[in-house]
Amino acid sequence: MALWGRPAVRALRLWGPGAHVICDGKGGHLGNVGGRRPIAFSAGVSGILGNGGSSKKEKLSLQDIAELIRARACQRVVVMVGAGISTPSGIPDFRSPGSGRYSNLQQYDIPYPEAIFELSFFLYNPKPFLSLAKKLYPGNHRPNVTHYFLRLLHDKGQLLRLYTQNIDGLERASGIPASKLVEAHGSFASATCTVCRRTAPGENFWADVLGDRVPYCPVCGGIMKPDIVFFGESLPERFLLHVVDFPMTDLLLILGTSLQVEPFASLSEAVRSSVPRLLMNRDMVGPLAWRPRSRDVVQLGDLVHSVERLVELLGWTEEMKDLVQQETGKVTGCDK
Numbered sequence: 001m002a003l004w005g006r007p008a009v010r011a012l013r014l015w016g017p018g019a020h021v022i023c024d025g026k027g028g029h030l031g032n033v034g035g036r037r038p039i040a041f042s043a044g045v046s047g048i049l050g051n052g053g054s055s056k057k058e059k060l061s062l063q064d065i066a067e068l069i070r071a072r073a074c075q076r077v078v079v080m081v082g083a084g085i086s087t088p089s090g091i092p093d094f095r096s097p098g099s100g101r102y103s104n105l106q107q108y109d110i111p112y113p114e115a116i117f118e119l120s121f122f123l124y125n126p127k128p129f130l131s132l133a134k135k136l137y138p139g140n141h142r143p144n145v146t147h148y149f150l151r152l153l154h155d156k157g158q159l160l161r162l163y164t165q166n167i168d169g170l171e172r173a174s175g176i177p178a179s180k181l182v183e184a185h186g187s188f189a190s191a192t193c194t195v196c197r198r199t200a201p202g203e204n205f206w207a208d209v210l211g212d213r214v215p216y217c218p219v220c221g222g223i224m225k226p227d228i229v230f231f232g233e234s235l236p237e238r239f240l241l242h243v244v245d246f247p248m249t250d251l252l253l254i255l256g257t258s259l260q261v262e263p264f265a266s267l268s269e270a271v272r273s274s275v276p277r278l279l280m281n282r283d284m285v286g287p288l289a290w291r292p293r294s295r296d297v298v299q300l301g302d303l304v305h306s307v308e309r310l311v312e313l314l315g316w317t318e319e320m321k322d323l324v325q326q327e328t329g330k331v332t333g334c335d336k
């Protein structure tokens, strides 16, 4: 865990709230970077970027963002996503009124919503979390248009990294390689004994979870907990990649998240102020609401419609159709 040592904490404090444990937060630089040759852009793109003497366009639109991507003026796109990208796949988010899990917790028999992701409660009664885990069993759900849009961005060589809070594995299932992903809140790929800390592959506990049994450690008999990050727990080491990714990015996309969980939410402020940020969500959220920047673009409404609109502006509609067609036959669920 050397990566979590003091230098890393200091780096995080530059942008984040300090602690790099998960907590509920209720309460156009371009050109010659990394030895790449400068790229000649059209007058339109130069205007958006402020290159070539033209003045930088202050207020950007969705069309401008599409133009930056399409013209490959943005080649190091970082994406932050949350539960809202998976609701069209049939997985409820937390906070949507009515349909979100926080509005439908009677079935879990828990004293308050956050208890389902608290270690102390899990040790007292693991069943509510395990029944939630059962609903996320790999193969029960399929990636949707948003996941495939991000896959296409990767296929085009423009995705620097995808930071996800989701634990449903649909980013991997869409074909985005693990090297491009930071699963900030963990995954079901492995489980760890809450007593002796022995780890085991995820497959070992699914039989128990699907059979409504609590998985126990074969060595010491402690409860096995899938490696999902609970409130108060450290995030996976890969999360520290943000220290290099965010200062390097030339476009930030924020999709389907309430930006309420720290330290993830604060990453939205870790990009340079000249970098455009595009939020696509049902509602206005987080720092984009209370500390907006001049190059923010906000597309509110249903995410599927917003993504389809962006894909159309990019001229990628046919490629998207082909990709979805090719992948739909192939996807058998998350391979974590």
Ligand code: CNA
Binding pocket: 081, 082, 083, 084, 085, 086, 087, 088, 091, 092, 093, 094, 095, 096, 100, 101, 165, 166, 167, 168, 169, 185, 256, 257, 258, 259, 260, 261, 280, 281, 282, 283, 285, 301, 302, 303, 304
């Ligand atoms: P959240 O707090 O529930 O917020 C989701 C956001 O997405 C809200 O702002 C919604 O308005 C928005 N949204 C939902 N559906 C749509 C849609 N169709 N179109 C546009 N906007 C939409 O979820 P966050 O991810 O922000 O919170 C972080 C938690 C939720 C993480 O710890 C996750 O592990 C956890 N979570 C994950 C999943 C999953 O893996 N699919 C499901 C539920 C919760």
